[in-house]
Amino acid sequence: MKRFRLFLLISSLLLSLGLTLLKVPLASSQGTTLIASYTNEALPLQDPDAAAWNNTTALEIPLSAQMVTAPIIRETKIKSISVRALHNGKQVAILLEWTDNTENAQSIRIQDFPDAVAVQFPIGSGQPFFCMGIQGANVNIWHWKADWQADLLAWQDMQDAYPNMRVDVYPFAQGDRPNPADYQDVTYLSGVAAENPLSLPRLSPVEDLVAGGFGSLTSQPQTSQNVQGYGVYENGKWRVIFSRDLTSSDPDDVNFVVGDVYSIAFAAWDGANGERNGQKSTSQWVSLQFESAPPTPLLQPAEEENYLIRGLTAQTIFLMYLSVLFVLIVIAVIIYFRLPKEG
Amino acid sequence: MKHFPLFRWFILAVLGDWLVTRTLGRLAIFVPKSPPLLFAYKVLTLGGQFASVFAVVLTYLAWIWLIGKRWKETSRWITLIAALLLGVSLTSLFIAPTPYSLPGFNLLTLLLVGWLGYQIALHIRRPSDWGMLMPAFALSVSTLYLLAQTSRYLFFETESQKAVTFLYHLGEMLVVLSPLAILVSLYHRLPTVSRKLNLWTFLPSATFAALYWFNPSMTGILAIWSIGISLFLPWPLYCLGLWAWVSVLVAARYPYPSLSAALILLAAAGFAPQLSSQTFWGIMALFLLQETLEGWSASQASITALSEQSPALDYSRG
Numbered sequence: 001m002k003r004f005r006l007f008l009l010i011s012s013l014l015l016s017l018g019l020t021l022l023k024v025p026l027a028s029s030q031g032t033t034l035i036a037s038y039t040n041e042a043l044p045l046q047d048p049d050a051a052a053w054n055n056t057t058a059l060e061i062p063l064s065a066q067m068v069t070a071p072i073i074r075e076t077k078i079k080s081i082s083v084r085a086l087h088n089g090k091q092v093a094i095l096l097e098w099t100d101n102t103e104n105a106q107s108i109r110i111q112d113f114p115d116a117v118a119v120q121f122p123i124g125s126g127q128p129f130f131c132m133g134i135q136g137a138n139v140n141i142w143h144w145k146a147d148w149q150a151d152l153l154a155w156q157d158m159q160d161a162y163p164n165m166r167v168d169v170y171p172f173a174q175g176d177r178p179n180p181a182d183y184q185d186v187t188y189l190s191g192v193a194a195e196n197p198l199s200l201p202r203l204s205p206v207e208d209l210v211a212g213g214f215g216s217l218t219s220q221p222q223t224s225q226n227v228q229g230y231g232v233y234e235n236g237k238w239r240v241i242f243s244r245d246l247t248s249s250d251p252d253d254v255n256f257v258v259g260d261v262y263s264i265a266f267a268a269w270d271g272a273n274g275e276r277n278g279q280k281s282t283s284q285w286v287s288l289q290f291e292s293a294p295p296t297p298l299l300q301p302a303e304e305e306n307y308l309i310r311g312l313t314a315q316t317i318f319l320m321y322l323s324v325l326f327v328l329i330v331i332a333v334i335i336y337f338r339l340p341k342e343g
Numbered sequence: 344m345k346h347f348p349l350f351r352w353f354i355l356a357v358l359g360d361w362l363v364t365r366t367l368g369r370l371a372i373f374v375p376k377s378p379p380l381l382f383a384y385k386v387l388t389l390g391g392q393f394a395s396v397f398a399v400v401l402t403y404l405a406w407i408w409l410i411g412k413r414w415k416e417t418s419r420w421i422t423l424i425a426a427l428l429l430g431v432s433l434t435s436l437f438i439a440p441t442p443y444s445l446p447g448f449n450l451l452t453l454l455l456v457g458w459l460g461y462q463i464a465l466h467i468r469r470p471s472d473w474g475m476l477m478p479a480f481a482l483s484v485s486t487l488y489l490l491a492q493t494s495r496y497l498f499f500e501t502e503s504q505k506a507v508t509f510l511y512h513l514g515e516m517l518v519v520l521s522p523l524a525i526l527v528s529l530y531h532r533l534p535t536v537s538r539k540l541n542l543w544t545f546l547p548s549a550t551f552a553a554l555y556w557f558n559p560s561m562t563g564i565l566a567i568w569s570i571g572i573s574l575f576l577p578w579p580l581y582c583l584g585l586w587a588w589v590s591v592l593v594a595a596r597y598p599y600p601s602l603s604a605a606l607i608l609l610a611a612a613g614f615a616p617q618l619s620s621q622t623f624w625g626i627m628a629l630f631l632l633q634e635t636l637e638g639w640s641a642s643q644a645s646i647t648a649l650s651e652q653s654p655a656l657d658y659s660r661g
Contacts, residue, residue, distance in 0.1 A: 005348045012349065012404065016397035020389070062617075067564055074573075075508070126381050284369075328403055328433075 033287040034059045034264065036085035036092060040293075043086055043093040046230040048239035053095055058084045061266055063281035068131050069214050076281040077270040081117070087290055092256060093243040094119060096266070103233040104271030105146035108161040113271040114147035115233075117240050120265040121254035123210070127263050127285050132211040140254045141209040141217070144229040144240050146271070149205035155180055197222070205229045206242060210252040214278075224250045246290075256290060264288040345601045345634060347408050353401040354604050357624060359394025361611035363387065366569040402620045403429070405627065424455050425626075432619035449490040452622055456482045459629040466636035471531035474524030475632055478609055481517035482625050485615045488514050511615070515572045518614045519580055522587035522606065529591055529602070532639060536594040544589045548582040571613035599638070605631035 037056035044050030061083055065076040082097040096117050104115045120141045122128055128137030150156055158165060159177050170178045172188070180201065186192050191199025197207070197219040206229035211217045226248060231240040246256040256262065266283040269275040347353065368384070368391050406429050414422045431448050460479035467473060488510040530536050554562045555578050563574045566581075574581060588606060595602040605628040612625035 008404070009349055009352060012352075012397065012400050016393060016400050019396045019400075020393040064567075067567070068561075125378055328400075328407070 033261075033289050034083055034085055036087045036094075036288060036290045038258075038291045038293050039086050039088050041088065043088055043091050043243060045091075045093055045228060045241060045243045048095055048097070048232055048241060052086060053084055056084045056086055058082045058097075059286070061283045061286060063266065063268060063283050066131060066267075066278055066280050066282050069278055071277075071279055073273065073275060073279040075273075076275055076279070077273045078268040078281045081266055081268055081283070083266065085288065087246065087256075087258065089246070089258060089293060091243055091245055092290075093241055095239065095241050096268075097237060097239045098268055099236060100233075100238050100270055100272075101236055102270075102272040103146070103238075105150040105233070106156060106161060107147040107271075108156060108158060112161075113269070113274060113276045114145050115238060115271045116143060116145045116269040117238070118143040118267045119242060120267070121288075122263050123252065123254055129213070130265050130284050131282060132214055132217065135213050135216075138210055138212040138252065140252060141211060142227045142229070142242050142244070143207045143209055144205055144231060144242065145207065146205075146231060146233075146238075148202055148207070149229070149231050152202055152205055195222070205231065208253070220250065220252055224252070226250070226253070258290045259292045260290060262288045262290075345604065345631065346412075347405045349401055349404070350604070353398070353405055354607055356394055356398035356401055357611045358607060359391065360398040361569070361613075364391035364395050365613075366565065367391075369565060369568045399620045402623050403433075406623055409627070409630065421455065421458050424451050427451055428455070428619070428623070432623075435619065445493040446490055448619065448622075449486055449493060452626070453483065453486045453490060455626055456486055456629065459626065459633060462633050463629065463636055466633065466640045468640050469531060471528050472636065472639065474526075474528035475636055477517060477521040477524040478605075478632060479629055481514060481521050481614070482629065484510055484514035484517055485625075486622075488615050511573070512575060514614055516576065518570075518572060519576060519584040521609070522584050522591055525591050525602070525606070526587040529595060529599075533594065533598060536590070544593055545586055547589050548586040551585055552578065552582050569613070570610060571615050571617075599635050601631045601638075602635045605629075605635070 035057060039052055039055065041052065044052050059082070061081050063076070063078055063080055065074055066072065067074070078098050078100065080098070084095045086093050086095075096119075098117070100115055104113065106112055107114045118141055120130075120132075120139050122133065123138045123140050126137065128134045128139060132141075133139035147156070157178060170176075172182050173179065174182050183189055189199065200222055203222075203225060204227060206225075206227040208220045208225045208227045209217055210220060227242060227244045229240060229242050231238060233239075246258070248255060254262070263285040264287075265285050267280045269280045275281075368388055406425065410422050410425050410429070413425070428448065428451050431444060431451075435444075456479060460476060460483065463476050463479055467475070488507065491507045491510055526536075551562070554565075555574075559574075559578075566572050566574050572581075588610065592603050592606050595606075608624040608628035608631065612621045612628065616622050616625065
C-alpha cells in the first residue's frame with residue numbers, strides 16, 4: 001500500500017508539473033496568455049468572419065462588476081468575453097466577442113446608454129492598478145462605442161429617437177433635418193470651437209484615451225486618435241475589432257515589439273442594463289504575447305523548437321488533455337481493484 | 344473520505360490553490376509593481392498555478408476513489424450522480440459547456456448536497472449537533488443561487504433580480520453562520536475547546552478588521568475573489584465567523600481531523616463556486632462532516648451502552 005501511495009503521489013506530482021510548465025491548466029480549462037498570432041497577410045480589420053481569425057486561439061476572459069469606486073452596479077450583465085489577436089509585423093488587430101441580448105447603439109435620449117467595450121494597456125513597465133491605472137503609472141485605453149459606430153455609418157439625431165417630433169426650422173440646415181455637413185462655421189459650433197471630443201467630427205468609433213487613476217480619464221487630442229475599430233451585432237452577439245499600428249509616436253500610447261509580452265485588461269458595458277462609465281464589467285490583467293514571425297528556412301530547426309514550446313497549438317493541447325484523461329482512467333481502474341473486498 | 348491515500352497532500356494542494364492563487368495572488372492587483380516585485384509575483388503565480396493543477400488532479404483522483412468506495416457502500420443512484428458530475432466536468436475540458444449543461448450540473452449538485460444533508464441529519468444525536476447541518480444548508484442555497492443564475496435566461500422570461508439576490512444574501516449569511524454553528528456543536532462534544540481559544544485564534548479576525556478599516560473596497564474585492572462573499576452584512580459578523588472558523592480548525596485538529604479538513608475544503612470551495620473542482624471540494628467537505636458525525640454517534644452509542652451497564656456512573660462526563 002505504501003509503494004502504491006508513493007507511486008500515486010509521484011505520478012500526480014509529475015503530471016501536475018508537466019501541465020503547469022506546458023501551460024495546460026485543468027482548473028480553468030484555459031491559459032491566461034493571449035497570443036497575438038503572426039500572419040503575413042493584411043489583417044482583417046473589418047471582417048470578424050475572416051478565415052485568418054481561425055488561425056489564432058481564442059481566450060475566454062471572465063469579467064466581473066467594477067466594485068472599487070462608486071457608482072456601482074453589482075450585477076453587470078456581461079460575464080465573459082472571448083478575445084483573439086493577430087499581427088502582421090506592422091499592425092495589431094484584436095477581435096472581441098460577447099453575448100448581449102439587446103443591441104444598444106443609440107444614446108440620444110438621456111435614459112439610453114450604448115453597448116461598449118474597451119481594452120487597456122499599461123504605458124510603462126509593470127502592472128498598475130487594473131481599474132484605470134494609478135497616479136504615476138498611466139494606462140492607454142481604447143474604448144469602442146456602439147453609438148459612435150452607428151454615427152459613422154449614418155448620423156443619428158433627435159429624429160431617430162423621436163420620429164414624430166416637429167421642428168419649425170433648423171438654421172443652416174439644407175434639408176428638413178440637420179446634417180453635420182451643413183455646419184462648418186465654428187462660430188456657431190461652440191463645442192467644436194472648444195475642441196470638445198464629443199462635438200468634434202468622428203473619424204473612428206474608438207476613442208483613444210489615457211488615465212492615471214479614477215477621475216483622470218482623458219481623451220487624447222484628435223491628432224493622436226490613431227485606433228480604428230469596427231463592430232458587428234448579429235444573433236445576439238457583438239463582435240468588435242480594434243486595430244492600430246504596432247508603434248506609435250504618441251507618448252500616451254502603448255508601443256508593441258514583436259516577441260515581447262504585454263499586459264492587457266478588458267471592460268465591457270451593456271447599455272440595456274444602464275451600464276456606463278465606471279458601472280461596467282472588468283477583467284484583471286492578462287498577458288498578451290506577440291508571436292514572432294516564422295523563421296527563415298535557414299534557421300528553421302532551432303526556431304521551430306522554440307515555437308513549439310511557446311505557442312502550443314490547439315491540437316497539442318487536445319492531445320495533452322486526452323493523455324490526462326487516459327492517465328486518470330488507468331489510475332481509477334487501479335484504485336478500484338485495490339479497494340478492500342466486501343465481507 | 345479521510346482514507347483517500349493522498350488525503351493530506353490533497354488538503355495541502357487545496358490550501359495552496361485557495362491561499363496562493365485565489366487570495367495572495369489576487370492581492371497583487373492592489374500593489375503598484377516595480378519590475379523586481381513583478382518578477383516575485385510571477386514566481387508566486389507559477390507556484391500557485393502548480394498548486395491549482397495539483398489540487399485539480401488530486402480532486403479528480405479523490406472523486407474517483409470516492410465513487411469506487413461509495414459504489415459498494417451507498418445507494419448506487421447517488422454514486423451515479425457523482426459519476427455524472429465528474430463526467431460533465433471532464434467533458435468541459437474538451438468541449439465548452441453549453442448553456443443547458445450548467446443548470447444540469449447545478450441540479451445534479453443540488454441532489455447530491457440534499458442527499459448528504461439528509462445523511463448528516465440521520466446521524467444527529469443531540470440538539471447541539473444540528474449546527475453540523477448548517478454547511479449543507481449553505482451549500483444548498485449556494486447551488487440554488489447558481490441554478491437560478493444559469494437557468495434564469497434559459498427558462499424564464501423575467502429578468503427580475505430580486506429572487507436571485509435574495510438567494511445570494513441568504514447563502515452568504517449561512518456561510519458566515521456555519522463556523523459559529525459548528526463551534527457550538529464542537530463545544531458540546533469537546534468542552535476543552537475553550538482552552539484552545541487563545542490569542543492566536545483572534546489574529547486572522549483582527550487582520551480582517553484592520554484591512555476592512557484601512558480599505559473596505561479592497562477587502563471586499565479580496566473577499567469575493569477568495570471566498571465568494573460580498574461583505575453585505577455588518578463587518579463584525581464576518582470577524583466572528585472567521586474567529587469561529589479558526590477556532591474549530593485549531594481545536595478539532597487532533598481529536599477530529601476530518602472536521603478540520605472539512606472546514607478547509609469548505610473555505611477553499613467558497614460561496615457560489617465558479618469551477619467544478621470547487622464544487623467537488625464543497626461536496627467532499629459534506630462527506631467529511633458526515634464521517635465526523637458518524638464517529639460522534641458511534642461514541643454516543645457506546646457511552647449509552649456503558650451507562651446502561653453501570654447506571655451509577657455518568658460516562659458522558661468523560
